[in-house]
Amino acid sequence: MAATQRGRLLGGVSGCMGMRVAAREGDGEAVSRKSEVGLRLNGARRGHARNCDDGTVQGEAQGDASSIDKFLQHLNKGPGPAQVNKVDSQEISTKDGERGFDRRVIQEFFPAPDSPHIKTTEAAWQHPIYSYAQMEEIKVAHRDVRNMSDRVALYLLRTMRWGMDLVTGYKHDKAVANGTKDPMKAKSTSSMTERKWLMRFIFLESVAGVPGMVAGMLRHLHSLRRMKRDNGWIETLLEESYNERMHLLTFLKVAQPGWFMRLAVLGAQGVFFNAFFVAYLVSPRTAHRFVGYLEEEAVITYTRVLQDIDAGKLPMFSLMQAPDIAVRYWSMPEGQRTMRDAILYIRADEAKHREVNHTLGNLDQNNDPNPYASKFVDENRPHPVKDIKHHRPTGWEREEAL
Numbered sequence: 001m002a003a004t005q006r007g008r009l010l011g012g013v014s015g016c017m018g019m020r021v022a023a024r025e026g027d028g029e030a031v032s033r034k035s036e037v038g039l040r041l042n043g044a045r046r047g048h049a050r051n052c053d054d055g056t057v058q059g060e061a062q063g064d065a066s067s068i069d070k071f072l073q074h075l076n077k078g079p080g081p082a083q084v085n086k087v088d089s090q091e092i093s094t095k096d097g098e099r100g101f102d103r104r105v106i107q108e109f110f111p112a113p114d115s116p117h118i119k120t121t122e123a124a125w126q127h128p129i130y131s132y133a134q135m136e137e138i139k140v141a142h143r144d145v146r147n148m149s150d151r152v153a154l155y156l157l158r159t160m161r162w163g164m165d166l167v168t169g170y171k172h173d174k175a176v177a178n179g180t181k182d183p184m185k186a187k188s189t190s191s192m193t194e195r196k197w198l199m200r201f202i203f204l205e206s207v208a209g210v211p212g213m214v215a216g217m218l219r220h221l222h223s224l225r226r227m228k229r230d231n232g233w234i235e236t237l238l239e240e241s242y243n244e245r246m247h248l249l250t251f252l253k254v255a256q257p258g259w260f261m262r263l264a265v266l267g268a269q270g271v272f273f274n275a276f277f278v279a280y281l282v283s284p285r286t287a288h289r290f291v292g293y294l295e296e297e298a299v300i301t302y303t304r305v306l307q308d309i310d311a312g313k314l315p316m317f318s319l320m321q322a323p324d325i326a327v328r329y330w331s332m333p334e335g336q337r338t339m340r341d342a343i344l345y346i347r348a349d350e351a352k353h354r355e356v357n358h359t360l361g362n363l364d365q366n367n368d369p370n371p372y373a374s375k376f377v378d379e380n381r382p383h384p385v386k387d388i389k390h391h392r393p394t395g396w397e398r399e400e401a402l
Helices: 065-077 132-136 148-168 194-208 210-226 233-252 259-282 284-310 315-319 324-330 339-360
Strands: 002-013 029-033 036-040 047-051 056-063 082-094
Touching: 132 339, 148 194, 148 259, 148 284, 194 210, 194 233, 194 259, 194 284, 194 315, 210 233, 210 259, 210 284, 233 324, 233 339, 259 284, 284 315, 284 339, 315 339, 324 339
Parallel strands: none
Antiparallel strands: 002 056, 002 082, 029 036, 047 056
16 A cells, blocks of 8 residues: 545636646656646556536646655746645555546546657747737638629538538527628627637647648649649649648647547548539639638638637637647747637638638649749739738639739
8 A cells, every 4th residue: 555645626727628637646846837737657657537617627637745745846937837726635545556537537638649759849840920900900801702602612612511500519690601790790600618619629620630641642642643843732732721620730739629529520521521622623723712712711710719719708709828839830939829810810710711722713724833832923912912912802813813
């Protein structure tokens, strides 16, 4: 029998939707990160925690008194990812190798790899720098239907949006769904909490990362098959897919989906990947227009959540610090690293994808170069760029882009 101490931790954590508490008997190294709070002991973690509706967390950790004291001191003296307000502790006894808890071990959704000789892994694509003023200027916009290809793309998008709203429990004015009302003048008919918004974000981003990868893969094979260059399309499409995945990873750092959402993502990914694969083979132009309309919906979603944050309906997003993965990827400046700021960056990315895909949908799919990967004779003239300096919400027409 080994005497250990069990402590009940009451406090708040920024940077995650809860506290990851981990400990076991014996000495350990105190660990404090914005996405993880706990004791690390030879790679083992023991403990549990739960989220509270008011933004606080309650957890329980097991270890000897010195380890827990060191843990609490590290939290309160660290960079501020957590603050422990109260500790209720009691002595317990466990057999060697026995766990002191009835619940499953809580771990980070995607823990850091066990690679002691690797310091960090750099992003494959460096994200362009956005100014705060540029991000605040992003607006909801819609490209009008001009031909049958556009009409088909919009119809398919509205059908898909209905399914997404059903899965994520989101409802809004029906006039918005059929395009007869301004989305920003419509009121949501459902009460969206931080958790519900995060589940919608996770589902949306798990789907949004598919088109760029599928289109890039098909264009890569097309280039090999025809034995000619692709003129820059592949790189932009793959980077778009990578960017959407970074959005997903950011949200997964602060919330873990349940089994229903995981099954929904699995099914949606399987269906959507194959459907988009066939659609891109049949009509790349229609496929890009579809993605442009999809990104319009993403901008609406993130604009609405920003409005809810500013209205005080989502206080956790105002106070919660953005995960480290988001701070590094977007190079978020000091003082502008809350979840609201991260959502601003994500909305700006979606607005850029909206512009890019509407622009690509206007080009000759087989012969035109990708203007976003090209150098122009007159760089001072407004033209498509990688950042949001010359933003065109509904895309550049072919004559303007080339």
